Amino acid sequence: MSTAPPTLTAMATNQNPVPIRRSTVRSLLRLWPYAREVRWRIAASVAAALIASVSVLVVPLVLRSIVDGPIADHDLNALWPLAGLLLLLGLIEAGLFGVRRVIVARPLARVESAMRGDLYAKLQRLPISFHDRWPSGQLLSRATSDMFTMRLFLAFPIVFLIVNSLVFLTGSALMFALDWRLGLIALLPMLPLMLLTRHFERSYAAIARRAQDQNGDLATVIEESILGIRILKAFGRHRTMAERFRQQSRELRGTELEKADMLANLWAVITGLPELALGCALAVGAVRVANDELTTGTLVAFLSTALALRWPVESLGWLLAYANEAATATDRFFEVLDEPEHPEQPLGLPVVADEGIRFTGVHFRYPDAPADSPDLLRGIDLHIRRGETLALVGATGSGKTTLTALLPRLYEATGGRITLDGRDIRDIPRHRLRELVSVAFEEPTLFSASVRENVLMGSPDATAEQLDAALATAQAGFVERLPAGVETQVGEQGLSLSGGQRQRLALARAVVGEPGFLVLDDPLSALDVHTEALVEQALRQVLGGTTALVVAHRPSTVLLADRVAVLDEGRITAVGTHQELMKSSPTYRELMSGESASTLEGSPAR
Ligand SMILES: Nc1ncnc2c1ncn2[C@@H]1O[C@H](COP(=O)(O)OP(=O)(O)OP(=O)(O)O)[C@@H](O)[C@H]1O
Ligand SMILES: [Mg+2]
Numbered sequence: 001m002s003t004a005p006p007t008l009t010a011m012a013t014n015q016n017p018v019p020i021r022r023s024t025v026r027s028l029l030r031l032w033p034y035a036r037e038v039r040w041r042i043a044a045s046v047a048a049a050l051i052a053s054v055s056v057l058v059v060p061l062v063l064r065s066i067v068d069g070p071i072a073d074h075d076l077n078a079l080w081p082l083a084g085l086l087l088l089l090g091l092i093e094a095g096l097f098g099v100r101r102v103i104v105a106r107p108l109a110r111v112e113s114a115m116r117g118d119l120y121a122k123l124q125r126l127p128i129s130f131h132d133r134w135p136s137g138q139l140l141s142r143a144t145s146d147m148f149t150m151r152l153f154l155a156f157p158i159v160f161l162i163v164n165s166l167v168f169l170t171g172s173a174l175m176f177a178l179d180w181r182l183g184l185i186a187l188l189p190m191l192p193l194m195l196l197t198r199h200f201e202r203s204y205a206a207i208a209r210r211a212q213d214q215n216g217d218l219a220t221v222i223e224e225s226i227l228g229i230r231i232l233k234a235f236g237r238h239r240t241m242a243e244r245f246r247q248q249s250r251e252l253r254g255t256e257l258e259k260a261d262m263l264a265n266l267w268a269v270i271t272g273l274p275e276l277a278l279g280c281a282l283a284v285g286a287v288r289v290a291n292d293e294l295t296t297g298t299l300v301a302f303l304s305t306a307l308a309l310r311w312p313v314e315s316l317g318w319l320l321a322y323a324n325e326a327a328t329a330t331d332r333f334f335e336v337l338d339e340p341e342h343p344e345q346p347l348g349l350p351v352v353a354d355e356g357i358r359f360t361g362v363h364f365r366y367p368d369a370p371a372d373s374p375d376l377l378r379g380i381d382l383h384i385r386r387g388e389t390l391a392l393v394g395a396t397g398s399g400k401t402t403l404t405a406l407l408p409r410l411y412e413a414t415g416g417r418i419t420l421d422g423r424d425i426r427d428i429p430r431h432r433l434r435e436l437v438s439v440a441f442e443e444p445t446l447f448s449a450s451v452r453e454n455v456l457m458g459s460p461d462a463t464a465e466q467l468d469a470a471l472a473t474a475q476a477g478f479v480e481r482l483p484a485g486v487e488t489q490v491g492e493q494g495l496s497l498s499g500g501q502r503q504r505l506a507l508a509r510a511v512v513g514e515p516g517f518l519v520l521d522d523p524l525s526a527l528d529v530h531t532e533a534l535v536e537q538a539l540r541q542v543l544g545g546t547t548a549l550v551v552a553h554r555p556s557t558v559l560l561a562d563r564v565a566v567l568d569e570g571r572i573t574a575v576g577t578h579q580e581l582m583k584s585s586p587t588y589r590e591l592m593s594g595e596s597a598s599t600l601e602g603s604p605a606r
Helices: 006-012 024-029 032-073 076-105 109-125 128-133 136-143 145-155 157-178 180-187 190-227 229-234 238-290 296-308 310-337 400-406 430-436 451-458 464-473 477-481 499-511 529-544 578-584 586-592 597-602
Strands: 357-364 377-384 389-394 415-420 437-440 517-521 547-551 563-568 571-576
Touching: 024 310, 032 076, 032 109, 032 145, 032 157, 032 296, 109 136, 109 145, 109 310, 136 145, 136 190, 136 310, 145 157, 145 190, 145 310, 157 180, 157 296, 157 310, 180 238, 180 296, 190 229, 190 238, 190 310, 229 238, 238 296, 238 310, 296 310, 357 400, 377 400, 377 547, 377 571, 389 400, 389 586, 400 517, 400 547, 430 437, 437 499, 451 464, 451 499, 464 477, 464 499, 464 529, 477 499, 499 517, 499 529, 563 578, 563 586, 571 578, 571 586, 578 586
Parallel strands: 389 547, 389 563, 437 517, 517 547
Antiparallel strands: 357 377, 357 415, 563 571
């Protein structure tokens, strides 16, 4: 089974946003606000490493004094103090490396947790349309592996990038000072190396980015297959999914290997070329010593300086690689953080004398709708009077759920206006609006928390009596029979409930705060006829006290409402009581008579 069926491949379509490529440094600079907090730690690390490295660079000078002084003169007494100095330098170096290890080893956990906190908060604030667009695995990988890459960079590579560059510059200056001709020969290959690393940096950043994106795609596959495990198994599709996973995982492996290849090639040049140049410099140096143009001590000093610079040069490859990975990880992090949120600016529209909920000329289209398609909602005019319950009916896919989502501003209407008691919903702060409007969705979602926490989600201050009343309204008496009553853990990590039980808890959640405006999206669809009747009875009481919009598919739900509105072709085509519409609206008659949508569409009555 090597080819995935079209539906599954469509799900896998890579919808990563096109990455904006900044320069590595510019990307990394954006980390500053987070790195600020640990700037002293980084500075101390740099200082410790720098002093240690400089003491390494003093060694050649001492060596020169030893070779040209006591050794040339066979003066053992003069040797001891210099040998002692060498030992001291060695001890300083070892000690400071130890100190740095202690500083760096303390993980930068706080930086990482601050970044992750910001990302999470942002994800919570971003509009639903963002989440429609972004695969969750991409967000997951940004919150985990990218974060780790950035933290690691701040702990270690950044220190060495700074220190090794400085050591390299100092060492080079020293080599020139010892003998400028030899210095020139030894440093000649630096020019092509610089060009090479520039080129490397660019291609490496691109490939590092690809690996990170593929990592996110892989996370999406894992997530989807775990969430959808029942369906995958029931339809015998787990093999297909496993194949898809293997394929993506192979792709990622390929990218990682490409990365390693690239780094290995750079390494070969970075280590080989200077070695060659040093060989030449030594040969020239030996000739010059033989000609008495150079002291032996200077040549020894030159050689040991060159050897001391080996590590700073060789480390350059992986430091650059790491810096690039951190830069692309930073880009990925800020791509989410830079996403525009809903503007929360009051329009200052006049409050008009009006009661209830009013839709005036409301238009809506999903951001990803094809450009040539008409708006999904094209001029909704609807008035739900205060205290009234209005049922919304319409064929499946006609946009009922969409229309209800506009009320709490889960999506923003693209035209027209919606008012609550005369106030434009865009002038009501979003948190306040969502306190006013309570919603029970088609698909009841429960979180891994207790029944109580799930129900009181929107009104944490509700009393025990209110909780009981809401559970009673939703006919959720089954809660009492759960192992720990309302304290029973449900959802992902708790007890699994049946579809109808979940729906009743979602209903209780919507009514517990005694909201002023209530939106129920087909709240009774998963209940058996008996329970449905009971819930309806109790609901009738709740609905009596609020202004409600109830999406209904069945006549029994419609009967809860005072009036009914028919949504068809993006407009409200008829409003009236059930009896009136049964007489006047053929569309309504067909919707209520239980005919299938296909018969409806072919019906000449439309
Ligand atoms: N998040 C989304 N992004 C893009 N298009 C969407 C989105 N949600 C729904 N749609 C499209 O909008 C149309 C209306 O969907 P909606 O869920 O509002 O229908 P509905 O009337 O509630 O249907 P049902 O009776 O089956 O619940 C559908 O064609 C659907 O494909
Ligand atoms: Mg719907």
